Amino acid sequence: MPSATVPDIVVGRLPIYLRALSLMAAEGREITSSQELGERLGISSAQIRKDLSHFGEFGKQGTGYNVAYLREQLRRILKVDREWEVALIGAGALGHALAHYGGFRNRGFHISLIFDSDPAKVGQVLGGIEVLDAAKMEEVIRRRRVRIAMIAVPAEAAQEVADRCVKAGVQAILNYAPINIAVPEGVRVEYIDPVIHLQHMTYYLD
Amino acid sequence: MPSATVPDIVVGRLPIYLRALSLMAAEGREITSSQELGERLGISSAQIRKDLSHFGEFGKQGTGYNVAYLREQLRRILKVDREWEVALIGAGALGHALAHYGGFRNRGFHISLIFDSDPAKVGQVLGGIEVLDAAKMEEVIRRRRVRIAMIAVPAEAAQEVADRCVKAGVQAILNYAPINIAVPEGVRVEYIDPVIHLQHMTYYLD
Numbered sequence: 001m002p003s004a005t006v007p008d009i010v011v012g013r014l015p016i017y018l019r020a021l022s023l024m025a026a027e028g029r030e031i032t033s034s035q036e037l038g039e040r041l042g043i044s045s046a047q048i049r050k051d052l053s054h055f056g057e058f059g060k061q062g063t064g065y066n067v068a069y070l071r072e073q074l075r076r077i078l079k080v081d082r083e084w085e086v087a088l089i090g091a092g093a094l095g096h097a098l099a100h101y102g103g104f105r106n107r108g109f110h111i112s113l114i115f116d117s118d119p120a121k122v123g124q125v126l127g128g129i130e131v132l133d134a135a136k137m138e139e140v141i142r143r144r145r146v147r148i149a150m151i152a153v154p155a156e157a158a159q160e161v162a163d164r165c166v167k168a169g170v171q172a173i174l175n176y177a178p179i180n181i182a183v184p185e186g187v188r189v190e191y192i193d194p195v196i197h198l199q200h201m202t203y204y205l206d
Numbered sequence: 207m208p209s210a211t212v213p214d215i216v217v218g219r220l221p222i223y224l225r226a227l228s229l230m231a232a233e234g235r236e237i238t239s240s241q242e243l244g245e246r247l248g249i250s251s252a253q254i255r256k257d258l259s260h261f262g263e264f265g266k267q268g269t270g271y272n273v274a275y276l277r278e279q280l281r282r283i284l285k286v287d288r289e290w291e292v293a294l295i296g297a298g299a300l301g302h303a304l305a306h307y308g309g310f311r312n313r314g315f316h317i318s319l320i321f322d323s324d325p326a327k328v329g330q331v332l333g334g335i336e337v338l339d340a341a342k343m344e345e346v347i348r349r350r351r352v353r354i355a356m357i358a359v360p361a362e363a364a365q366e367v368a369d370r371c372v373k374a375g376v377q378a379i380l381n382y383a384p385i386n387i388a389v390p391e392g393v394r395v396e397y398i399d400p401v402i403h404l405q406h407m408t409y410y411l412d
Contacts, residue, residue, distance in 0.1 A: 014409070015402040019401075084408060093306045096299060097300045180225075182248075193225070194304070204217075
């Protein structure tokens with residue numbers, strides 16, 4: 001399979017291409033080019049063509065890409081031509097914001113489970129979903145066969161929560177806690193920590 | 207200056223090293239090694255030594271790194287041995303979560319200005335800071351000499367908000383809106399879009 005040999009850094013750019021194409025589709029655009037995509041994204045057109053060539057031929061020389069077609073192909077390649085259920089662990093301020101965020105559903109994801117260990121939060125309804133007792137996490141995640149989790153708990157609880165998610169069958173974790181977590185091989189973790197990005201930028205400020 | 211020649215990808219890893227060292231310091235650890243750091247972070251010890259060597263000699267052969275000293279050096283290199291004021295634009299659910307997040311202040315950042323264009327939000331107090339009318343954004347950001355902005359507005363408003371921030375003197379933008387924004391040379395933008403990370407991971411799920 002070609003997908004086995006695609007560098008991870010290339011895979012990581014595909015969602016950015018998909019986001020730009022979805023925006024173009026929403027603007028009513030039918031045709032685009034690697035030049036135009038590159039200008040919008042600050043990526044060279046050669047890089048875009050090379051990245052896409054890992055997955056096939058998506059445009060004809062000189063006529064550019066069909067926006068809708070390339071978008072559908074990227075959705076298929078990234079497996080977001082379906083809807084993935086996501087378990088959100090942590091119903092604090094960040095959990096609230098994630099539960100109410102409208103941008104997951106039209107891009108392939110649906111937070112269908114929310115857990116918290118605070119009895120005051122259990123039973124609340126966030127974005128239409130009832131917050132469940134974190135004690136039931138393993139059982140419910142396993143029963144519902146949810147494979148993606150978002151961790152929005154304090155740093156000191158994140159590793160334990162991740163361990164329990166993995167035991168319940170989770171294979172992909174988006175970790176908002178500002179700490180590195182260890183997971184077994186075959187499980188993927190991505191991190192969101194705004195301070196990491198801010199500190200990266202202050203390096204360049206005088 | 208050595209810093210001018212350090213690859214950006216190396217700079218981007220320094221905040222991750224700093225985060226790990228801060229955690230070790232909080233655990234009361236005094237000495238660590240590139241091996242231990244590497245194991246915690248899933249990065250090779252050779253990579254860590256090479257990254258740090260861009261900035262000087264931080265450890266003695268065989269004795270490892272002094273946690274507090276290396277942490278202070280990284281804080282200095284990343285310029286977070288001070289507190290940066292940050293303007294937050296957007297006081298919706300995400301803006302609320304960011305305004306109440308306790309993890310900025312001890313890592314070099316303080317949200318000192320919050321703006322929203324919704325009259326119902328202006329005047330609210332979030333995390334001790336009053337939400338100001340977005341119409342005053344340029345004037346207040348310029349007067350307060352704030353150089354970092356977090357954009358937490360809908361995608362369709364993000365470019366205009368970014369333009370206005372840059373006009374007011376902002377040089378670093380953390381953009382939470384799910385859209386690429388264009389900025390003049392010399393201004394840095396980093397992005398936070400959870401769906402990009404989720405889609406990166408679903409590629410690998412069957």
